[in-house]
Amino acid sequence: MPSLKDLKNRIDSVKSTRKITKAMQMVAAAKLRRAQDAAESARPYAERMEAVMSGLAASVGGSDGAPRLIAGTGSDQVHMLVVMTSERGLCGGFNSTIVKAARLKIEELKAAGKTVKILTVGKKGREQLKRDYRSLFVDHVDMSEVKKVGYGNASAIAKDLMDRFDAGEFDVCTIFYNKFISVISQEPTVKQIIPATFEAPEEGAEAGALYDYEPSEEGVLADLLPRGVSTQIFTALLENAASEEGARMSAMDNATRNAGEMIDKLTIEFNRSRQAVITNELIEIISGAEAL
Amino acid sequence: MANTMQFDLVSPEKRLASLEATQVQIPAAEGDMTAMPDHAPVIVTLRPGLLKATGVDGTVTQYAVTGGFAEINADSASVLAEFATVGDGQGTARAALEGFLEEARKRAGEAQGESKDVAEKFVADLVHLLEAME
Numbered sequence: 001m002p003s004l005k006d007l008k009n010r011i012d013s014v015k016s017t018r019k020i021t022k023a024m025q026m027v028a029a030a031k032l033r034r035a036q037d038a039a040e041s042a043r044p045y046a047e048r049m050e051a052v053m054s055g056l057a058a059s060v061g062g063s064d065g066a067p068r069l070i071a072g073t074g075s076d077q078v079h080m081l082v083v084m085t086s087e088r089g090l091c092g093g094f095n096s097t098i099v100k101a102a103r104l105k106i107e108e109l110k111a112a113g114k115t116v117k118i119l120t121v122g123k124k125g126r127e128q129l130k131r132d133y134r135s136l137f138v139d140h141v142d143m144s145e146v147k148k149v150g151y152g153n154a155s156a157i158a159k160d161l162m163d164r165f166d167a168g169e170f171d172v173c174t175i176f177y178n179k180f181i182s183v184i185s186q187e188p189t190v191k192q193i194i195p196a197t198f199e200a201p202e203e204g205a206e207a208g209a210l211y212d213y214e215p216s217e218e219g220v221l222a223d224l225l226p227r228g229v230s231t232q233i234f235t236a237l238l239e240n241a242a243s244e245e246g247a248r249m250s251a252m253d254n255a256t257r258n259a260g261e262m263i264d265k266l267t268i269e270f271n272r273s274r275q276a277v278i279t280n281e282l283i284e285i286i287s288g289a290e291a292l
Numbered sequence: 293m294a295n296t297m298q299f300d301l302v303s304p305e306k307r308l309a310s311l312e313a314t315q316v317q318i319p320a321a322e323g324d325m326t327a328m329p330d331h332a333p334v335i336v337t338l339r340p341g342l343l344k345a346t347g348v349d350g351t352v353t354q355y356a357v358t359g360g361f362a363e364i365n366a367d368s369a370s371v372l373a374e375f376a377t378v379g380d381g382q383g384t385a386r387a388a389l390e391g392f393l394e395e396a397r398k399r400a401g402e403a404q405g406e407s408k409d410v411a412e413k414f415v416a417d418l419v420h421l422l423e424a425m426e
Contacts (some may be wrong), residue, residue: 038305040308041305041307042304042305042306044300044302044307045302045303045304045372046304048302048363048372049372052335052361052363052372056335111375150303150305151305151374151375154304155374209315210333211333211334211335211363212333212334212335213333213334213335213336214320214321214322214334214335214336214337215321215322215337219321219337220335220336220337220361223321223359223361224336224337224361227359227360227374230304231304234304
C-alpha cells in the first residue's frame with residue numbers, strides 16, 4: 001500500500017504529463033492545418049502535370065524512342081526504395097506503418113532475387129530499418145532542419161535520384177509514404193515513380209483537344225518527366241507531413257485521455273487511503289476513551 | 293467569338309493567379325509567344341522569363357517564371373511554372389532567383405557537351421530575366 005505522500009506525488013507527475021501531451025496535441029493541430037493547406041495548394045499543379053504527362057506518355061510511350069524514364073532500362077534487377085518517415089517520434093504508429101510496408105517489399109524483392117537499395121528520408125525510418133538492412137542503405141536525406149517542406153526539398157531529392165538513375169545505379173524506384181486520409185487514418189502508400197506509371201485515362205473521358213507540341217512531343221516529354229518525378233516526391237512529402245501531424249495529434253489525444261483516466265483512478269485511491277487513515281485515527285481515539 | 297480566356301498560373305506550392313485575360317505573353321522555350329482567345333491548342337515548355345497577362349480591364353500583371361510548361365486552349369491558358377513570382381517582387385523573390393542563377397551557373401560549369409549548351413542557355417535566360425526586372 002503506497003503512502004499518501006507517494007500517491008500525491010504520482011498524481012502530480014501524471015498531471016504534468018497530461019499538460020505536456022495536451023500542449024503537443026494543440027501544436028500538432030496547428031501544424032496539421034498548415035500542412036493540409038500546403039497539400040491543398042499543391043494539388044492543382046500535380047493534377048495538371050499528371051494529366052498532361054499521361055496524355056503525352058500515351059502518344060509517345062509506345063514508340064521505340066520513348067525516354068528511359070517511361071520505358072525503364074529494360075530490366076528490373078535493381079530496386080531503389082525511398083522510405084519517407086518523420087524526423088521526430090511521438091506520433092503513434094506513423095513511422096512503423098511505413099517501415100512495415102517497406103520491410104514487406106524488401107523481403108518480397110529479396111525473395112525474388114532482386115538487388116535492393118534504400119534511400120531514407122527522415123531519421124525515424126532510418127533508425128528502424130538500420131538493424132536489419134544497414135548494408136542496403138545508399139543515402140539519407142536529413143529533414144530535421146526543414147521547418148516547412150518546400151518544392152526545393154523535393155527537387156533536390158529528385159535530382160539526386162535522377163543522377164543515380166542516369167548513372168545506372170538502379171532500374172526501378174519506389175517511394176513509401178503515408179497518404180493523409182483523415183486525422184485518425186493515414187494509409188501507407190507504395191508508389192513506383194521510375195519508370196513512370198500513369199493511371200490509364202478513363203474511357204469515354206473527353207479525349208481532349210489535339211495539342212501541338214513545341215518544341216516537339218519528345219522534347220516536351222523529356223522536359224516534363226524530371227519535373228514529374230519532383231512533383232510526385234513533393235506531393236509525397238506534403239502528404240507525409242500532414243499525416244505525421246495528424247498521427248501525432250491523435251496519439252497525443254489518446255495520451256491526454258489516458259492521463260486523465262489515470263488521474264481519476266489515483267485520486268480515488270488517494271481519497272480512500274486518506275479516509276482509511278482518518279478512520280484508523282478515530283478508532284484509536286475512541287478505543288482510548290473507552291478504556292478509561 | 294469569346295474575347296477573354298481563363299488564365300491560370302500555378303507553381304508547385306500554390307496557385308498564383310486565376311483570372312480572365314484578354315491576352316497572355318508567355319516566355320516559351322523557343323521564343324516569346326502571345327496567346328489570345330481561340331488560340332490553337334498547344335503545349336509549350338518555358339524558359340526563364342517574364343510572363344505578362346493582360347486582364348479584362350487592360351491592366352497588365354507581370355510574373356517572373358523559371359522552367360515549366362504552358363497549356364494553351366481556345367478558351368484557357370494554364371501555366372505550370374516550377375518557380376513563379378509576381379514580376380515587380382523585390383527582396384525575397386529576387387533573392388530566390390539569384391539563388392537559382394548561382395546554382396545554374398555551377399551546373400553549367402560542371403555540365404559537358406550538349407547539356408552544357410542547355411545549362412548555359414538557362415543561365416543566360418536567368419540573367420536576362422533579372423535585368424528585365426530592374
